[in-house]
Amino acid sequence: MTATADAEAAANELTPLADYLGSVLRRLRALPPLDLDLTQAHGNVLAEDVVAPHAFPAFDQAAVDGYAARWEDISGGGRGPSYVPAPSGTPGGRTIRLNVVGDLGAASWRPVRLTPGSCFSVAAGAPLPVAADVVVPVEWTDQGMAAVEIFRTPKRGYGVRRAGEELPAGTLLARAGTYVSPALVAVFAATGIGHVVVRPSPRVVIVATGDELVDVGRGSQPGQVVDANSHALTAAAAEVGALAYRVGICDDDPEGLRGLLEDQTLRADLIITTGGTGTGPGDMVRRILSRREGGRAGPVTFTDVALYPGTALGFGTVGAEEVPVVCLPGDPGAALIGFEVLARPAIQLLAGAEPVFRPSVRAHLLETVSSPGGLREFRPAHVAERRGGGYTVQPLSGGPFTLSGLAEANGLLVLGERVTTAAAGSTVDVLLLDRRR
Known part of the structure; x- marks a missing residue:
């Protein structure tokens, strides 16, 4: 033989x-679930679906710094605003003047209502006055304090975030098995969640x-x-x-x-x-x-x-x-x-994570390689995206036993048990490694 x-x-x-x-x-088997404080949950995997107990935003609010007003007042459809000559170079040839009846910040809590011809100076995140349906950005005005002149008219709804616009109460925020990322922590916190059940x-x-x-x-x-x-x-x-x-x-x-x-x-x-x-x-x-x-x-x-x-x-x-x-x-x-x-x-x-295996792609092999028959080989390689789509893979010198090759690799070329030679130009499987560079 x-x-x-x-x-x-x-x-x-x-x-x-x-x-x-x-x-x-x-x-x-996945480890038994734990109920963790939100600050400790990052990096774990959810053991249960998470549903929003409250809406986000929780109330109608300003999305930008500016003046909360009624759109019909600034569009010319209302009876309240007064028209004044526009500054030199202003499109349209006129501006609109509204009375500023108060200031609202993010900490304001008393409900207020707009009357025709008036507006409130608002900060981003402030609750909107009742009847307000537009926020005029500060830079579109003369930034007046008792009265404000508006040089440009935004569309209805500009600068406004309505309650539940992004996430209504009852929204499924994440399913069991989802990795808890920093952004997901923010979503949970914003909808009123302080604890989540995770796999440790x-x-x-x-x-x-x-x-x-x-x-x-x-x-x-x-x-x-x-x-x-x-x-x-x-x-x-x-x-x-x-x-x-x-x-x-x-x-x-x-x-x-x-x-x-x-x-x-x-x-x-x-x-x-x-x-x-x-x-x-x-x-x-x-x-x-x-x-x-x-x-x-x-x-x-x-x-x-x-x-x-x-x-x-x-x-x-x-x-x-x-x-x-x-x-x-x-x-x-x-x-x-x-x-x-x-x-x-x-x-x-x-950890209860899915999928358990690394992602893989099919890639165009740039160099002919040989492999021992009957064994599934994992060889360090460098994977790159092609400009026209797809991937190429370059085997690194030294084969799978070289530490320098493993340190340089961003993928592992996988050659099946029946493969003894993979020719340049053929398509092969490649596991994608985590490489933060």
Whole structure:
């Protein structure tokens, strides 16, 4: 049997990624809802539909600084206004003079009424006098105090915001599953909502394992590897919206690892480990967490998935509370790809967010690439919108294992299990990454 045939046979024994993800995500449930003060709700996902208890605006109000008047008075249809010669250069050759009978600010609360030929000086946000149906902007007048001359006539309703014009009472403001953004917080507050029921942000604990690991702030030496994974995964979990906690480095000590995970179940909704998922002599996480005890299977099942990079993934629960655990490979590139395809959807599901997967697009491939047969590959790439519509995608050098490529990428090129070569000019799937630059 040839080497290629051996590789294909080995790939056929792997679990398809879609099947594996489905089996894992079906075991997870969104966290129980919480009633939170509005100031704490930002960044969470609504657990219930939210309906406006009050209208917005709550009352008829001025939208601009100016003079609240009756339109028939300034349009010439009423009997009250007096006409005076217009200043030089004023269109129409005449202005309208109205008596200013008072001032209204945003804090005014006493109801007032307009009489023919009169107006009120109003600030934006002030309640409108009864019978007012137009606000003349200040710059269209001589800004008089006892009487005002109006040089331009706005249309009826200009500068006026009616009660409930934007959001009548009873309006569905947001459905369950909606992300609470700053703008949505403003909408809730404006309609009189002080609390909302949300799914809490998942508490995610990240643990790096391995005797070879040392903390950041130094260079790697033979027999030592700087722990990049726990820092990167903590940042990745925070980017999804989780409350992320980096525990640090745990040595390959069975009792130490068991004790650490047991302790973390008290403050975690999800635990992510990195390292030790393979079958090599130093892969202790797989040995420890999958070990059968008392005839029972271990708490975590490790599966060889048709994924490139990083085929070995683990999932299960630990502790009396059965806190979910995701076990990712130790290679930094494989760990970050594993987070994208497994841990990130798990966090989204716990948070009640939809969809749980990143958005994807179809893109025009700019360079021919090869891929290992039988594995679904996720490769760092740069995605750009074409001027005439659609997208192009440029694979980044170094393949999926390069940290520099992942740092530069704004997308992940996805090559399916049956793809061994994707030619330049073909159309491929690309996951869009969050990149704020």
